[in-house]
Amino acid sequence: MEKRTFIKTAFLGTTALLFPKNAGALEYYPNPSDKKWAVLYGTWCGSARDAGVWISEGMDGIANVFDVRENPDLSVYDNVIVGGAIRAGKISPLLEEYLGKNRAILKTRLRGYFAVCGNMMRPVGPEQNKAMIDDHLAKICGVDSLPSKVFLGRITFGLMEPDVRKQMQQMAGIKEYDNLKRDECMAFGKELLDGTMKA
Numbered sequence: 001m002e003k004r005t006f007i008k009t010a011f012l013g014t015t016a017l018l019f020p021k022n023a024g025a026l027e028y029y030p031n032p033s034d035k036k037w038a039v040l041y042g043t044w045c046g047s048a049r050d051a052g053v054w055i056s057e058g059m060d061g062i063a064n065v066f067d068v069r070e071n072p073d074l075s076v077y078d079n080v081i082v083g084g085a086i087r088a089g090k091i092s093p094l095l096e097e098y099l100g101k102n103r104a105i106l107k108t109r110l111r112g113y114f115a116v117c118g119n120m121m122r123p124v125g126p127e128q129n130k131a132m133i134d135d136h137l138a139k140i141c142g143v144d145s146l147p148s149k150v151f152l153g154r155i156t157f158g159l160m161e162p163d164v165r166k167q168m169q170q171m172a173g174i175k176e177y178d179n180l181k182r183d184e185c186m187a188f189g190k191e192l193l194d195g196t197m198k199a
């Protein structure tokens with residue numbers, strides 16, 4: 001094979017591996033279920049993703065877990081849980097935009113909210129629930145009084161955008177931490193599933 005043809009063929013082969021034709025959402029641990037559940041999250045550094053996966057684990061893995069960047073079609077699900085990481089008191093602009101655009105689809109499907117935040121490493125309470133869920137996430141979605149949970153998250157400098165990392169590292173008293181608890185996320189998933197089954 002001519003050198004140029006070989007390089008072209010090899011490149012096309014590699015590209016095909018990177019972008020499979022039927023690329024779709026990664027299905028985490030879906031078990032068969034007659035009720036279709038999805039967890040949708042917005043994250044910068046991954047704590048909200050882990051919270052979402054662990055919420056599904058608490059439901060024995062019946063929920064599919066989506067990053068909002070996948071722009072999933074949630075109309076095919078019966079039950080949806082929505083959550084996001086918090087920066088400057090808010091969820092990511094991308095999640096906010098998605099929730100606004102998909103309000104009509106989500107309205108009848110929403111079963112719970114969660115937020116993942118730092119809260120200066122202090123325990124969370126009703127104040128954080130009000131600020132991040134009742135006065136923020138629930139308002140964006142236009143559906144209130146759903147079960148909700150605010151989880152403490154993580155700070156990992158190496159996962160931040162370079163400018164954000166620089167700013168964070170210059171702030172007094174900011175250090176890396178990991179306060180996200182798998183058992184708390186799983187318990188929330190179980191609570192939502194049990195609550196919906198009773199309803």
Ligand SMILES: Cc1cc2nc3c(=O)[nH]c(=O)nc-3n(C[C@H](O)[C@H](O)[C@H](O)COP(=O)(O)O)c2cc1C
Binds near residue numbers: 048085086
């Ligand atoms: C730039 C920046 C801003 C943040 N702002 C807040 C905030 O306003 N309130 C809060 O409780 N936590 C705040 N945090 C902490 C994050 O919510 C926490 O690290 C969370 O675990 C991030 O989730 P993620 O890993 O899914 O992106 C902030 C973190 C960063 C890096």
